[in-house]
Amino acid sequence: MITRREALSFGTSGLLLSLMPTLGKSEEGHVRQYRLEASPAQHRFYEKAKASDLWLYNAQSPGPLISAQQGEVLDVLFVNNLSEPTTLHWHGIRNLNEMDGVPGLTQDAVEPGESFRYRFPLKDAGTFWYHAHNKAWSQVARGLYGPLIVSESAHANTSRDIVVLVDDWRLDEDDQIHTTSLGSLHDWSHGGRLGNFLTVNGHAEPVIDRPEQGPVRLRLISAANARIMTFETNDQRPMQVIAVDGAPCAPFEVTQVTLAPAQRVDVLIKEADALDALFEVSTADPLRAATFAPKPLGGSDDLTFGFKGSWYPQPDAKQARQIDIHMQGGAMGNLTSAKFDGVERSLREIATQEGKLWAFNGEIGSYDLNLAEVSLGEIIKLTVWNDTRWRHAMHLHGQHFWVTSTEFGTEPRALLRDTYLMQAGERAEFLFLADNPGEWLFHCHMLEHHAAGMGGVISVS
Numbered sequence: 001m002i003t004r005r006e007a008l009s010f011g012t013s014g015l016l017l018s019l020m021p022t023l024g025k026s027e028e029g030h031v032r033q034y035r036l037e038a039s040p041a042q043h044r045f046y047e048k049a050k051a052s053d054l055w056l057y058n059a060q061s062p063g064p065l066i067s068a069q070q071g072e073v074l075d076v077l078f079v080n081n082l083s084e085p086t087t088l089h090w091h092g093i094r095n096l097n098e099m100d101g102v103p104g105l106t107q108d109a110v111e112p113g114e115s116f117r118y119r120f121p122l123k124d125a126g127t128f129w130y131h132a133h134n135k136a137w138s139q140v141a142r143g144l145y146g147p148l149i150v151s152e153s154a155h156a157n158t159s160r161d162i163v164v165l166v167d168d169w170r171l172d173e174d175d176q177i178h179t180t181s182l183g184s185l186h187d188w189s190h191g192g193r194l195g196n197f198l199t200v201n202g203h204a205e206p207v208i209d210r211p212e213q214g215p216v217r218l219r220l221i222s223a224a225n226a227r228i229m230t231f232e233t234n235d236q237r238p239m240q241v242i243a244v245d246g247a248p249c250a251p252f253e254v255t256q257v258t259l260a261p262a263q264r265v266d267v268l269i270k271e272a273d274a275l276d277a278l279f280e281v282s283t284a285d286p287l288r289a290a291t292f293a294p295k296p297l298g299g300s301d302d303l304t305f306g307f308k309g310s311w312y313p314q315p316d317a318k319q320a321r322q323i324d325i326h327m328q329g330g331a332m333g334n335l336t337s338a339k340f341d342g343v344e345r346s347l348r349e350i351a352t353q354e355g356k357l358w359a360f361n362g363e364i365g366s367y368d369l370n371l372a373e374v375s376l377g378e379i380i381k382l383t384v385w386n387d388t389r390w391r392h393a394m395h396l397h398g399q400h401f402w403v404t405s406t407e408f409g410t411e412p413r414a415l416l417r418d419t420y421l422m423q424a425g426e427r428a429e430f431l432f433l434a435d436n437p438g439e440w441l442f443h444c445h446m447l448e449h450h451a452a453g454m455g456g457v458i459s460v461s
């Protein structure tokens with residue numbers, strides 16, 4: 001922890017540091033250092049746009065690309081220049097619990113003017129992202145997120161490796177964040193805050209450089225609050241899925257990729273010269289998300305796309321301890337009453353008086369809702385039943401889980417994920433070896449659903 005006075009003494013020169021990550025060495029190995037500063041900042045979503053007042057990391061949308069190598073230690077000095085407390089969560093990282101960034105559970109929120117040093121080893125290579133985790137439904141909607149790429153070997157961010165970070169913003173007619181609808185009970189009880197303005201890497205319909213020929217890897221990341229988006233390339237060209245939520249998988253071919261909030265999918269496109277555009281096709285009016293333009297390769301031309309196995313094997317389900325999670329609530333649901341702060345009340349009353357309306361096992365979720373006490377080394381099977389009328393992007397902190405589903409077609413496929421999109425009425429099993437000690441949040445990543453009660457804690461000790 002860094003005190004306020006020390007943080008201030010960094011002054012503005014620290015801003016320059018943030019542009020130039022430094023690489024030091026310690027007994028833990030190489031240390032990759034960054035500085036991230038959360039502040040109100042203006043940003044233009046397209047060339048002639050009005051300046052939008054956002055909350056950003058280092059005044060950039062998205063926040064700066066943090067890139068590091070597997071086995072390194074990531075060391076981020078975080079400074080909060082906002083007018084309210086915040087934290088940073090490193091989504092998908094098998095993190096140290098005290099670095100997970102959940103205020104009130106794994107750390108105290110970082111107060112305005114204060115700093116916090118996040119420092120943790122990077123065990124896995126893959127596509128991750130970081131975002132605010134305090135009042136995330138408001139702070140992420142205002143722009144507090146950025147990409148985190150961990151490469152397997154030498155720096156992978158070559159021109160054959162393209163980050164495509166998508167978001168849907170809810171803007172008013174002056175291109176400002178629609179703030180009066182933040183906290184809307186209608187959004188919270190239905191599908192969450194859906195935006196009306198699509199960006200890729202912080203811009204509307206950007207032109208993205210791609211290699212003139214040969215393969216290219218797109219690292220698709222969704223920073224949307226709640227919208228589920230589907231992408232395809234021009235002419236619905238085949239894409240090979242090579243990693244899901246950061247974790248490499250045996251490659252398979254698709255023509256569309258659906259991304260729920262917080263999910264990542266890495267696709268390999270074998271012939272970059274045929275890649276002209278990316279479209280978002282989840283609505284009746286397909287949108288051009290980005291255009292690709294050829295550019296001669298500079299720097300490294302390395303290609304390391306070979307599948308060498310997943311991060312870790314699927315544990316034996318027969319050995320697993322089953323933990324049932326019954327999801328209920330929301331609009332048009334079957335939940336009439338639930339426990340809130342230990343007291344059973346009607347859902348209508350809890351919704352109107354407390355702004356809460358989603359429950360796990362009959363209880364409105366919070367950091368006090370303990371879903372399970374798990375022993376370190378136990379194999380766990382979360383049997384999750386989405387008994388609501390809505391889809392939910394269920395996210396487990398601290399470890400990935402195996403889930404077998406037909407999300408990518410008709411054949412069941414087992415994938416290692418950290419965020420799984422559950423269809424209404426779906427039952428799914430999340431299988432994992434609980435080898436990371438700590439208090440881990442399990443919640444819906446439709447950020448309004450989490451805020452309205454869809455979250456609980458799994459303790460591993």
Ligand SMILES: [Cu+2]
Pocket residue numbers: 391392393444445446449450454
């Ligand atoms: Cu949800």
